[in-house]
Amino acid sequence: DQQVKQNSPSLSVQEGRISILNCDYTNSMFDYFLWYKKYPAEGPTFLISISSIKDKNEDGRFTVFLNKSAKHLSLHIVPSQPGDSAVYFCAASGDYGGSQGNLIFGKGTKLSVKP
Amino acid sequence: DSGVTQTPKHLITATGQRVTLRCSPRSGDLSVYWYQQSLDQGLQFLIQYYNGEERAKGNILERFSAQQFPDLHSELNLSSLELGDSALYFCASSVDGGISLRGANVLTFGAGSRLTVL
Numbered sequence: 001d002q003q004v005k006q007n008s009p010s011l012s013v014q015e016g017r018i019s020i021l022n023c024d025y026t027n028s029m030f031d032y033f034l035w036y037k038k039y040p041a042e043g044p045t046f047l048i049s050i051s052s053i054k055d056k057n058e059d060g061r062f063t064v065f066l067n068k069s070a071k072h073l074s075l076h077i078v079p080s081q082p083g084d085s086a087v088y089f090c091a092a093s094g095d096y097g098g099s100q101g102n103l104i105f106g107k108g109t110k111l112s113v114k115p
Numbered sequence: 116d117s118g119v120t121q122t123p124k125h126l127i128t129a130t131g132q133r134v135t136l137r138c139s140p141r142s143g144d145l146s147v148y149w150y151q152q153s154l155d156q157g158l159q160f161l162i163q164y165y166n167g168e169e170r171a172k173g174n175i176l177e178r179f180s181a182q183q184f185p186d187l188h189s190e191l192n193l194s195s196l197e198l199g200d201s202a203l204y205f206c207a208s209s210v211d212g213g214i215s216l217r218g219a220n221v222l223t224f225g226a227g228s229r230l231t232v233l
Contacts, residue, residue, distance in 0.1 A: 004157075032219035043117060043205055043224030044158070051219070089157065093220055102148055102171050103222055107157035 003027045004092050006106035014114050019077040021109050023090030026071065030092040034103065035064060035075050038087045047088075048075070080113045087111070118142060119225035121206050127231045133194040136228045140187055140208030146170070147189040148222060149181055152203040164189055165211075196232045203227045 005024045013019045023033070031052045036044035050057040050064045050073065057064050063076045077084055087110045091103040118141035128134055140147050149161040160173035164183035175181075178196075183189045193200060207222035 006157075034219055034221065036224075041226070043119070043207075043226045045117070045224070046221050049219035049221065091158075102160050102163050102173070103158075103220070104160065105150075105158040107155070 002106075003030075004090055004104050004106040006088075006090055006109050008109050009107070010110040010112070012112045012114060013080050015082055016079045019075075019080045019084065019111055019113065021075040021077075021088050021090075021111065023073050023075075023106055024071060025073075025092055027092070027094065027104075028071070030094040030104075032093045033064070033066060033073050034091045034093070035062075036089040036091060036105075037084075038089060038108070044089055077111075080111075082113050082115050085111055085113050117223050117225060119206060119208050119223050121204075121225035121228050123228055124226065125229050125231075127233065128196060129233055130196055130198060132196050132232075133192065134196065134230065136191040136193070136204050136206075136230075138189045138191070138206030138208075138225060140189070140206075141223050144208035144210055144223070145187065146209045146211060147183050147187070148207040148209070149175075149189070149191050150205040150207065150224075152205065152227075153199075153201075158205065161191070193230070196230075198232050201230055201232045203229050 034049040035047040038044040066073045087108045089108045090106040120139040122137045146165045148163045150158040161175040163171040181191045205227045207224045
């Protein structure tokens with residue numbers, strides 16, 4: 001049972017355009033959502049997070065939008081740069097079933113930004 | 116450098132063998148997490164420790180065990196290895212394991228240990 005889903009395995013965009021990465025979740029008990037970026041041969045690195053009581057959080061070129069009613073969140077990267085090419089993981093956390101603190105990850109979306 | 120150190124980086128072994136993966140958390144972090152990433156899979160949560168005590172368990176097989184030592188480093192032991200255990204194993208750490216509930220519990224990941232079982 002996959003509680004966090006990233007349905008697009010890959011996404012290709014042109015440099016300077018907007019990248020939109022999507023994520024759906026099923027558990028309404030999640031209270032925080034996080035995005036991580038992963039380059040080859042490295043561990044995932046934290047990018048941005050959003051609380052379930054917010055609908056938007058912005059940090060420079062990165063904005064995360066949360067639609068609780070649809071159980072959907074998205075990461076917008078504007079403008080996209082070639083260095084943004086990486087695998088992006090959506091993750092969720094919440095105090096449920098004794099799993100407080102640990103993150104549940106999606107399978108990731110590989111973003112390729114073409115010069 | 117994330118501050119989370121994992122050794123070894125690569126490990127090749129045979130079926131039926133036992134291996135130990137080691138993790139040193141970022142300085143000041145009390146909680147350690149282990150995740151497994153198999154081919155085409157996301158990061159699967161295995162187990163979490165906080166200040167030496169087991170805090171949460173995920174999809175960890177009975178053949179696998181872990182512990183966190185008084186100096187806060189952690190070891191993941193994998194025994195009776197099977198071909199399907201070939202994967203990237205990530206260790207992550209966080210300050211308080213989400214106990215404080217102040218903001219998102221951001222995990223800092225190491226670079227991973229790649230295990231190949233032949």
